[in-house]
Amino acid sequence: MNGVRHEVLVKPHWTLSYVLRDILNLTSVKVACGTGDCGCCTVIAHGKAILSCLTPAAKADGMQIETIESLSIEGRLHPIQTKFVEHGAVQCGYCVPGMIMNMKAFLADNPNSSEEELRRVLGGNLCRCTGYIKQVEALLKARDELRSSEGC
Amino acid sequence: MSQQLFRPIGYHRPRTVREAIVLLKRSPRARPICGGTDVMVERDPKIKELVDLGRLPLDYIKKVKGAVLIGATATIRKIELSPIFREDPLRSLHDATCDFGTIQVRNMASIGGNLCNGIPSADMPPSLVALEAQVTVAGSRGHRTFPLEKLYRNVRKLSIKREEILTEIRIPKQEPKTYAAYVKLVRSQVDIALVSAAVRITLSENGKTRYPRIVLGAVAPTPLRAGEAEDFLCGREMNEVSIKEAGERASRQTCPISDVRATVEYRKAMSGVLVERALRTAVKRSGRAFG
Numbered sequence: 001m002n003g004v005r006h007e008v009l010v011k012p013h014w015t016l017s018y019v020l021r022d023i024l025n026l027t028s029v030k031v032a033c034g035t036g037d038c039g040c041c042t043v044i045a046h047g048k049a050i051l052s053c054l055t056p057a058a059k060a061d062g063m064q065i066e067t068i069e070s071l072s073i074e075g076r077l078h079p080i081q082t083k084f085v086e087h088g089a090v091q092c093g094y095c096v097p098g099m100i101m102n103m104k105a106f107l108a109d110n111p112n113s114s115e116e117e118l119r120r121v122l123g124g125n126l127c128r129c130t131g132y133i134k135q136v137e138a139l140l141k142a143r144d145e146l147r148s149s150e151g152c
Numbered sequence: 153m154s155q156q157l158f159r160p161i162g163y164h165r166p167r168t169v170r171e172a173i174v175l176l177k178r179s180p181r182a183r184p185i186c187g188g189t190d191v192m193v194e195r196d197p198k199i200k201e202l203v204d205l206g207r208l209p210l211d212y213i214k215k216v217k218g219a220v221l222i223g224a225t226a227t228i229r230k231i232e233l234s235p236i237f238r239e240d241p242l243r244s245l246h247d248a249t250c251d252f253g254t255i256q257v258r259n260m261a262s263i264g265g266n267l268c269n270g271i272p273s274a275d276m277p278p279s280l281v282a283l284e285a286q287v288t289v290a291g292s293r294g295h296r297t298f299p300l301e302k303l304y305r306n307v308r309k310l311s312i313k314r315e316e317i318l319t320e321i322r323i324p325k326q327e328p329k330t331y332a333a334y335v336k337l338v339r340s341q342v343d344i345a346l347v348s349a350a351v352r353i354t355l356s357e358n359g360k361t362r363y364p365r366i367v368l369g370a371v372a373p374t375p376l377r378a379g380e381a382e383d384f385l386c387g388r389e390m391n392e393v394s395i396k397e398a399g400e401r402a403s404r405q406t407c408p409i410s411d412v413r414a415t416v417e418y419r420k421a422m423s424g425v426l427v428e429r430a431l432r433t434a435v436k437r438s439g440r441a442f443g
Contacts, residue, residue: 012163012202015192035193037342039256048229048259054192055260056185058163059204102256123341124254 001026002070014057017041020067028068028097032126039125042098043067049105049124068097071104079145080104083138091129099125103139111147115140158195165204169290169319175203176315177292184317186225187260189253190269205264210319218325224264224318228252228276231263240437242323244279244332244350251275254341264318267300270308271344273370277304278350279334281375282365285323291316304374327363330354333433335426336369339413345370346414349402349426353390353434361385366398366430371406371423378402381427390440395431399424 001024008023020029030040034053041053044066071078080100090096106121107113118139122132166172176182181200185191210223213234220236231237232249252258252275266276281301288297289312305311336348348369354362364385366378381402388394403424410416
């Protein structure tokens with residue numbers, strides 16, 4: 001979990017989202033729909049964005065998982081986070097952790113993504129506040145910055 | 153409606169197919185799970201044991217003598233990114249995966265799970281049936297291989313035993329000059345298909361169609377072969393007239409239901425439209441101009 005090894009005793013019916021939020025206190029992970037439709041619960045497992053609300057806790061055994069708590073390094077925000085702030089892409093904030101983790105994983109593998117592709121991937125995160133415009137703006141700027149700095 | 157909760161009491165992660173079958177057979181309330189994108193949404197209270205197939209060595213995609221073998225636990229995303237399905241004749245597989253749910257769902261969902269859920273609107277079956285795909289199923293008595301079409305009896309009712317596992321999908325080598333496409337009608341990324349259509353055509357030198365297959369999803373309890381439309385196209389040239397006629401014949405064969413997403417009438421009408429669109433795409437892929 002974010003680079004730290006944890007041992008958790010889980011029940012067969014638990015989900016990864018329950019373990020992350022309620023046991024490991026990583027409350028950036030939100031559960032909204034609980035049915036895999038909204039993307040709020042998105043975390044990164046082995047570099048891929050997955051839905052923690054549909055992942056059985058037991059299935060996460062051995063997984064390397066990142067949540068947004070790990071994204072800023074020693075107080076320095078990730079470019080996606082910085083751009084989200086600069087471009088006013090956060091309103092209530094509920095969709096944001098899942099959205100940033102989804103897009104972080106995608107941009108890490110697709111630094112040269114087109115806007116069209118990026119928008120399609122963003123379809124995995126529902127936002128009821130913003131209308132997505134500022135988020136797309138922020139993500140395109142973050143993509144450009146990540147591309148030029150070669151870092152992620 | 154059941155008021156009971158989803159409360160499995162066991163979670164197993166076998167490393168071999170044999171182990172998985174033993175676990176499934178041992179408990180009548182055991183069910184397989186892989187990506188979890190169907191099982192964890194349904195949360196069926198009848199399930200007592202979950203047998204996670206994710207550790208089985210079945211996540212491969214490989215070409216063997218012109219045929220393509222896909223392991224049942226390969227994710228939809230893996231198939232989406234595979235170069236094998238970005239070229240004719242298998243591009244309909246890419247079509248089926250690139251609009252499959254959201255990217256997170258594609259990262260998790262397995263092709264085997266999509267085939268075995270038995271839902272009429274499932275995205276993977278139509279294009280695979282159109283390509284004459286076969287599936288291998290393993291059980292306590294060994295394994296057997298048969299056409300994917302034969303897997304489906306009814307909605308959520310498969311022709312295999314509860315303790316059997318689908319292990320591999322085999323897409324046979326296609327004839328040269330074969331083109332395939334898949335289209336679906338859907339309201340958003342997180343919705344299921346209202347209607348879907350997969351086609352496969354082979355074009356001979358003189359422009360006549362051979363081995364046409366037209367398979368419709370979400371308009372019958374199982375993937376539906378539009379046999380009359382296929383027969384009509386056989387030996388004919390592909391043009392706007394023949395494509396429209398094929399669409400109409402396919403539409404006549406459907407038996408959709410009315411539900412929250414669409415009415416019978418709309419599904420019937422759109423099935424014809426989708427068949428036309430899929431056929432046009434297939435012809436476009438052949439590079440042939442047509443009128």
